[in-house]
Amino acid sequence: MGLKAALSKPFAAFVVKGIDKWKKNAVKAQQDTLKQLVAAAKGTSFGKDHHFASIKTYADFKKHVPIRDYEELRPYIDRVVAGEKNVMWKGKPQYFAKTSGTTSGVKYIPISAASMPEQIKAARNALLTYVHETGNVRFIDGKMIFLQGSPVMSKKNGIHVGRLSGIVANLVPAYLQKNRLPSYQTNCIEDWEEKVDAIVDETINQDMTLISGIPPWVQMYFDRLTEKSGGKKIKDIFPNFELFVYGGVNYEPYRSKIEASIGRKIDSIETYPASEGFIAYQDSQQDKGLLLLANAGMFYEFIPTDEFYNDHPTRLSLGEVELDTNYALVLNTNAGLWGYVIGDTVKFVSKDPYKIMVTGRIKHFISAFGEHVIGEEVEHALLSVANEEGVGITEFTVAPQVSTPAGELPYHEWFVEFSNPPADMVSFSKKVDEALQKKNIYYFDLIEGKILQPLIIRSLQKDAFVSYMRTQGKLGGQNKVPRLANDRKIADDLSSFITRQRDDEEERGV
Missing domain, CATH: 3.40.50 (Rossmann fold)
Structure with a gap:
């Protein structure tokens, strides 16, 4: 055993002891973090514009600081990018993390000397x-x-x-x-x-x-x-x-x-x-939940996803969350992001300590008919059946198909690249559809009510998704294929990779 390995055990014990202190008092750690962030930024342009000097409680904070996405924060961020000091955080950022957004083009996420x-x-x-x-x-x-x-x-x-x-x-x-x-x-x-x-x-x-x-x-x-x-x-x-x-x-x-x-x-x-901050990690091999880092210079807020698009959605602090509820995650950071909607959805699987699972993206869902199917649900439906039948999945994405021939119901179209395909695609598709109905009551009602027909799976050629990402200039790095979309852009691009077309009767035998 080398010296680094030998020293790592006592060092790990020391670090974990410190982690145990704050994770047992995560709500207080979050309360303290909010006070520290507001105090540190009250002299900035953002702090003055949003009355940070008068903020004493989380209720005060919600009153003065609205939730915003990148575009809505952009007037402030553009000033930071232009080199102006003391705009959203003290001084200037140490770095900008450059990311690409679907609506904002290139995004510049500030990283400060405190956050890095x-x-x-x-x-x-x-x-x-x-x-x-x-x-x-x-x-x-x-x-x-x-x-x-x-x-x-x-x-x-x-x-x-x-x-x-x-x-x-x-x-x-x-x-x-x-x-x-x-x-x-x-x-x-x-x-x-x-x-x-x-x-x-x-x-x-x-x-x-x-x-x-x-x-x-x-x-x-x-x-x-x-x-x-x-x-x-x-x-x-x-x-x-x-x-x-x-x-x-x-x-x-x-x-x-x-x-x-x-x-x-x-x-x-x-x-x-994330570029905005390191939010959580798995701290046990016995538990797939991710420990939320309550003492890492970020104050978290949570919006129930079914309220996210309301004019005045409920905003919750850590102490107010419930288990097994999907929330849109909102960040306030020691790099100067305030009320920032990161775009991810999470749910809590434990409150002692606070642990989360990432369930998808707030904009990555299918709700062409009000079903609001999310990433967690499609992944569970596909993988539960695939694991049961020994089917291998390389990659997949799902989109609605609403432009159907006269007299034919719309449906969810699944584009799946299999590493080990099912022996009977019709039976496999039927089981996946039934699994999704069990996960999403709205989808169940639409199928039962003959508003939607059951899903259809398109089997794709080997390396279809790699080829698709290559054409988009997004091969490798931090790029990911969206699981869900409400439009047909990805689906239409993937159509050229379908391995074979079955006749209508077989295809709709699901």
């Missing part, structure tokens, strides 16, 4: 809580790979600009640098497929023990490794591979294929980082 250390600490603590629980430190002595965006940054009015993963790549602690792959030069390659090939060349003969990244792009890395090695499983290429760290998407749709690629089950840690 919280990102690094959360990533570190996710690993340390794993060490403390399992006692496994073997991965610390081996090589670690983080599949991420380019670390190359530009400058905008004196402030460094880059993708979040690229910014973090420049801030990896020195004690991890010797273990870390890929090389800086390889990490700077912009073309994702070229980059993956270069990473394969650099790592295939290394002792890889920890691999981290968004699951679909890790799967591409595994596929290329297997191809390069002449068909070997990942466990045979990297016999000491101990830990998979992931985030960005629900792992369950990818789990079976990734584990099949590895050749055995492996410990994993789910994380919930």
Whole structure:
């Protein structure tokens, strides 16, 4: 055992002791965080405009600070991007995390000198809580790979600009640098497929023990490794591979294929980082819930998703949430985001301590007829049936089809790339539809009431989603395929990848 591995256990015990203190008093930690944030920003332009000096309670805060998305906050953010000081937070940001939005084009998310250390600490603590629980430190002595965006940054009015993963790549602690792959030069390659090939060349003969990244792009890395090695499983290429760290998407749709690629089950840690802040991570291998970081410089608010589009939706603090209710997540941060709708939906699976699961995106749902089907529901419906029948799913997305021939009911159209397709697609589709009806009463009513016909699954060619993402210039990095859409843009683009068309009678036999 190396020195770093040996020291990690007592250090992990020390860190976890500190975490236990605030997680047992998470509501108070949030109350204190709100007071600290408001006090720190009361002299800023935003603080003056929103009467921060008079805010004493959360009720006061809600009265003076409305919820907003990026476009609504943009007048302030544009001033920050232009180089103005003391607009939303003290001084200027340390970085801008550059992201792309569907309606806002390029977005610049401020990261301050106060918020960046919280990102690094959360990533570190996710690993340390794993060490403390399992006692496994073997991965610390081996090589670690983080599949991420380019670390190359530009400058905008004196402030460094880059993708979040690229910014973090420049801030990896020195004690991890010797273990870390890929090389800086390889990490700077912009073309994702070229980059993956270069990473394969650099790592295939290394002792890889920890691999981290968004699951679909890790799967591409595994596929290329297997191809390069002449068909070997990942466990045979990297016999000491101990830990998979992931985030960005629900792992369950990818789990079976990734584990099949590895050749055995492996410990994993789910994380919930965002450009706006590191929100939660899985702190136990016995529990899939993510520990909400109540003491990380962010004050959270929660809006019941069925109220989100109301003129005056209910806004709740941590102490007011209920279990198993979907909420839109709202952030107030020590980088100067206020009442900021991040776009994600979460539900609490525990309140002692407070743990969440990410259930989807507030704008990623299907409600062409008022059914309001969300990502969590379609994932459960598909995966519960697939797991029961031994069907492998590579990727999928769902869209409504309302432009049907005269006399034919509209339906939900599922575009699925199978790694191991069902033997009977009609039977499989029927079971998925029934599973979705059980998860969503509104969908059930629409099927029963003959407003919708049961869903139809389109089987796609191998690598259909990779090819689609390539055409969109979104291959690799932090990019993800939306599970749901209310329009046909993705669905129409994927139609060219359908493997075969069944005749109408068979197709609608569901």
